[in-house]
Amino acid sequence: MFYTSKCLLQISMISTLLSLAASAWAVELTPDLQLHGFFTAGLAKLSGNQGQTYPTNPGGTGTSTIDSNVTGKYDSVAGLQLNYRLDDHVDFALQTYLAAQDLSQKPKMNQYALKVNSAYVDYNVNDEWAVRAGRFPFATYLYSDNLRVGAAYPWGRLPPEVYAKLGGLFAQNGVAIIYKHTFNDDWIVRIQPSFGQENLSSYQVNQLTQLTLSLANENLLLHLGSAMAYVNLDRPLVESLNSSIDQALIGLGYSTTQVNQYNASFATMQTRHLRGVFSDAGLIYDDGQWFAVGEMSALRFSGFVNDFNAGYASVGYHFGKWLPYVIYAKYKDLNLDEINQIPAPGNLIYGKVADVNQHSVSVGARYKIKNNISLKLQADRVSGFGGNYMSGLFLPVPNSTAPSMLKSVYIYSISLSTAF
DSSP states (O other), rough: HHHHHHHHHHHHHHHHHHHHHHHHOOOOOOTTTTEEEEEEEEEEEEEOTOOOBBBSSSSTBBOOOOOOSSSSTOOOEEEEEEEEEEEESSSEEEEEEEEEEEOTEEEEOEEEEEEEEEEEEEEESSEEEEEEEEEETTSSSSSSGGTGGGGGGSSSSOOHHHHHTTTTOEEEEEEEEEEEEEEETTTEEEEEEEEEEEEEESSEEEEEEEEEEEEOOOOEEEEEOOOOOOOEOOHHHHHHHHHHHHHHHHHOOOOOHHHHHHHHOOOOOOOSSSEEEEEEEEEEEEOOEEEEEEEEEEESSSSSSSSEEEEEEEEOBBBBBEEEEEEEEEEEEEEEGGGSOOOTHHHHHHHHHOEEEEEEEEEEEEEEEETTTTEEEEEEEEEEOOOOOSSOOOOOOOOSSOOOOEEEEEEEEEEEEEEO
């Protein structure tokens, strides 16, 4: 009864906010000042998850997850973007959003937090060249510019196999050079090198260098992105990883002396200035009938941090206001030999934690209520686990010391999205 009442309250709030968004669509702003907004309200639930939560890192440390209770906090977000044109050369942009955060170390502290995703100034040299400075999106991935904008994609959420593993690296502080050129009347090429850094709640990303390239026309977008950075892990994050291995060691019968010996050796490992290389390639095709998206990404890290490959493919077909679709996604950890740098027996345990090989199949449909308001229904089957300490991208049951026996789970979700 409690969950039913809570869901009805959320649905009522959704209806009110969507009505406001639809009204805002017609608001006239001055030629130099534009206000845009986006809003998604979603409900999601895990089935058959053995008490676990999903995914491990949906949007950086401190964000909400999905569990066996109906929750509206993982997929729900509201944001505003303000654009101001000072003159023919100078533009300003500010984007903020409100999303749930989960302070798991403090029970019942799950609440919404206001964050700044973009705050930058563009100096337009001419119609093709511009220089950007300030805070702007981490542009390496296909949907980097619209991570929080549910109206930018038809699915209930971006595939976690790719987008849950960014560790909260959604924006950077720095400078970028933007080049745009139109040719053959309908093709646009865009090239953006950028340089910056980002401070997150559990680590810092320094000397972040990116290069993105896109080619687009009315129906097709092709995207390539790469980035290199040096990462410093904060001590609390390292201690959290170490604590998980300690629990597993104790559960397997190692003595306190052996665990302490392992911890002393682990403390000598490098956790600063770790080199990371990101890469991504993707495409979006939509001709008004067929819809298709594909994306492949990879991360390579120096040291004991595990590397991975990930990707997904989705196809759908427009039937009037309906767009049914399917998604296949996969995530796999690689190069686990680097984990041997961790002192024994911790390397064996960490190998069980890190050896993730997950795939998912999703079916869903989007229904356009209005041009800027959509209803989405989606069901996911996530599987491919190997009985390791951690199953796929699922967090282990708190205080668990035994390997997970999770085989597969289902995620059911419904959401409403709008943008204006």
